Amino acid sequence: MKSDNNDYFDFMEEENPVEIKQIIGKYLSYWPWFLGTVFMCLFFAYGYLRYADVIYNTEAKVKLLTDKENSSFSLDVTKLFTKSSINLENEIALFKSVRLSEQVVQNLDLNVEYIYNSTVTSKRMYRPAFKVSSSMRADQIKEVFQFSLSITKTGYTLLDEKSGKTTQTKGYWLKNPVSGFPIRIEPGLVQNLAATIGTNYTIIIRPISQSALQLSSDFTVSPEGKDSDIVSISLSGTDGAQSEKIVDNLIHVFELDGITDKQLVSHRTIDFVDNRFIYLQKDLDSIEISKKEYKSNNDLSFIQEDAGASILKKSTKDEALFQIESQLLLAEMLEDNLNKQTVFELLPADIGLQSSSINQLVSSYNASVLEYQKSHISAGDNNPAIKVLVSALASQKKNVILSVKGYKQQLESSRAQSRLAQKTAEGSFSSLPEKEKVLRSIERQQNLKESLYLLLLQKREEASINLAVTVANTKIIDYAITNSLPVSPQGKKIYLGALLLGLLVPFGILFLIFKLDNKIHSAHDVEVSSKNIPILAELPSVAENSNSAMQNLEAFRTLAQNTSFIIPFTESSLGKVLFVTSSIKGEGKTFVSYHLAHAYSHLDKKVLVVGTDFRNPQLHKYLKQTKKENKGLSNYLHEPALQWQDLVCTTKEVEYPFSVLLAGAIPPNPALLLSNSRFKNFIEEVKKEYDIIIFDTPPTLLVSDTLIISKYADTTLYVMRSGLTEKNLIAYSNKLASDKKIMNMGYVINDVNFNSTYGYGYGYNYGYGYGYGRDSESKPWYRKSIIVKLFSK
Secondary structure, eight states: OHHHHHHHHHHHHSOOOOOHHHHHHHHHTTHHHHHHHHHHHHHHHHHHHHHSOOBEEEEEEEEEOOHHHHHSOOOOGGGGTSOOOOOHHHHHHHHTOHHHHHHHHHHHTTTEEEEEEOSSOEEEESOOSEEEEESSOGGGOOSOEEEEEEEOSSSEEEEETTTOOEEEOSSSOBOSOBTTBOEEEEEOOHHHHHTTTTOEEEEEEOOHHHHHHHHHHHOEEEESSTTOSEEEEEEEESOHHHHHHHHHHHHHHHHHHHHHHHHHHHHHHHHHHHHHHHHHHHHHHHHHHHHHHHHHHTTOOOOOOOOHHHHHHHHHHHHHHHHHHHHHHHHHHHHHHHHHOSSOOOOOOOSSOOOHHHHHHHHHHHHHHHHHHHHHHHHOTTOHHHHHHHHHHHHHHHHHHHHHHHHHHHHHHHHHHHHHHHHHHHGGGTTSOHHHHHHHHHHHHHHHHHHHHHHHHHHHHHHHHHHHSOOOSEEEEEEEEEOSSOSBSOHHHHHHHHHHHHHHHHHHHHHHHHHHOOBOOSHHHHHHHOSSSOEEEEEEOOOSSHHHHHHHHHHHHHHHHHHHHHSOOOSOOSOEEEEEEESSTTSOHHHHHHHHHHHHHHTTOOEEEEEOOSSSOOGGGGGTOOOTTSOOHHHHHHOTTOOHHHHOEEOOOSSSOOEEEOOOSOOSOHHHHHTSHHHHHHHHHHHHHOSEEEEEOOOTTTOSHHHHHGGGOSEEEEEEETTTSBTHHHHHHHHHHHTTSSOSEEEEEEEEOTTSTTSOSOSTTTTTTTTTTOOGGGSOGGGGOHHHHHHHO
16 A cells, blocks of 8 residues: 555656647637737728828939040940949939929929828828919928818818918919918819819928928939949839829939030130120221221232242241231130139130140139039038139139240240241342231231131030030939839738737737736646645536536545545554645635535545634535534533534435534634644544544634644645635645644645636546536637647647
8 A cells, every 4th residue: 555655656746847738728728819919900900001101112213424425436445444433422412412302393393282181091192183382482482381271062161270260262263362371273174173072181382492301301312233323213102103203303303404514614615705706806897997998098909919939938937927826815815814703614615725735724624613613502612622622723723824824925935936037038028018018917917817706606606516415414224113012001011010919919918927927726836846745636616507516526536535545554443534724715625625525425434524713614604504603613622511423413415415513603712722632532532433534724824723733634635726825835835744734735726727728628627527518518619719629638
């Protein structure tokens, strides 16, 4: 018999590891929570997707060209191995500049915003069935103007949301603004407007600068690759058609801006030539008049040709002097233009000077002036970069002036030498008449002015041609195209997020509940903290019906059988004394005592249940007696004349009745009463009369009554209640056993709900519950899930 007991203890002391399916099953038993939360999150996700603004991305691609690439086809193979000379960062900054965005806003009226107000939400619209424009000039709009517009059968109802002022229009045309509403309204198609009667819109008119600032920040401009000349321009918005127009218009404005920059030099050249034409025409007229008067006064008609060789030599010298004086005159005009400049302005380019260094300096100076004019508008005078650029321009201007002066000195020296050579050549013509000499001088001046006039006319035509054929340094790879898939909201991601949130929220709540729960719920909770004390039974939580009564009986039969394994074996035929106690009140020790006695009676045992809890007796309730003052053990211990046999009553069960001795009247000092020698005599007497004597004792944590009489027990059943007993009380009961204050103790777990998240899902379904109707009808509908059953096995 001892060997069997040892085997039983070894079996009970084995640690049962918590399987992963038990943890999953613990959460799955709350699957309605998960299902409800997931459904709610998916419903909110659907509502969000139903009414949220759908954002689409619109993208265009543009290749930036250099001047050489734009002007002519080039077979320069060095381009294959060198990096592009285009500064993409500057071009990207120009694309995102507020200046260009302002032009786009003005071109497309983007400072007027339309918001459609529905019963659920509000959405921006690009173009409703009408068009609103401000009656003020763009520079007069200094603040945001917002009003409400409702379409009626007769016209519009306007409401100023700030002042609350309301007005109504007759008809759908508002050509003249009304008081308080500086706007004009132009209707679209009549059928479209008729379909929107009863709708309401919010109209917002912003300053151009504010809208341009917002638009410039909305653009995303980035290069396609590290060494690529292609840039991608993208814009996100709710209306793909509107975004495409905005992006295409930005590219158009960028192209016009580049063309305008190129045309500035040509315009400056044309203006310069036109101004010089006025003076040249006056000089030519004066020379013609002088020549006419000279011939008239000296009766001259035609000058005969001179002798061949002398005249040829003289002509060569004259031609050389003519070229020098022409260059000297052009240099003086350029120097005069430089000296008259009060600010940095463009110089005439390529006017006929034969000095390549001066032409190169003028070209470089013009390029710097263009860069200065662009940067000066946005950066201001105090910008460090502008100051550096001004310093460089001043230095370049000074270099041009010095170069022109040096070139003039060179020309004057050459002219002196030419004149000396001319005088030598003219020596041979001393015999020529003085009149012919004077006439030649006049004709030379005339030819000089005519040649200069033709040269400037040629340069003007060249500048006009360049102005006419100027094209942008851009090539459109792709016009603005809107992606059919929205950028946001992305339905799949939102539904997936809602699904995960619906799972994580109840999981997190349950996880906290499980972690913060300090109550025991199953035998496993007790086994973790108590390795050496056996768990005799887990008593299920049952209802009051026939099936539950059978389960209850089977549970206590199992408890009776397991208890018999730990009762010390003796050869004596005396009855066995069982104490039933707990740590605190309410854990069900009286319930266990009564039903355990009932189970023993079914095993043909003669059983007596004794109420020993003098402070809070509960045993009388099971006998359906309403008064606690019925005489019982306390009366027997206090009154020597009483016999305990006279106080015993029998239960009213038709089959298998058993005896009950109530606690009796509540004494003033129960501990002293239990220490009475009559209690010891009572124990010895009842052991002779009964096979099993079950004592319903007081809680050990609250009073010391049980510990006083614990030495009389053969076995102590320590009751813990699922969902009530705290886990730290396990250590307290262990200490009572280790200190030998309670003898031969075994645990009884009461009120275990095997359908809850804390149960193992096995045990009584295979033991006493087998065949007794723990069927699916007794379970809630959500506990009949196949998945829950699978993880509960």
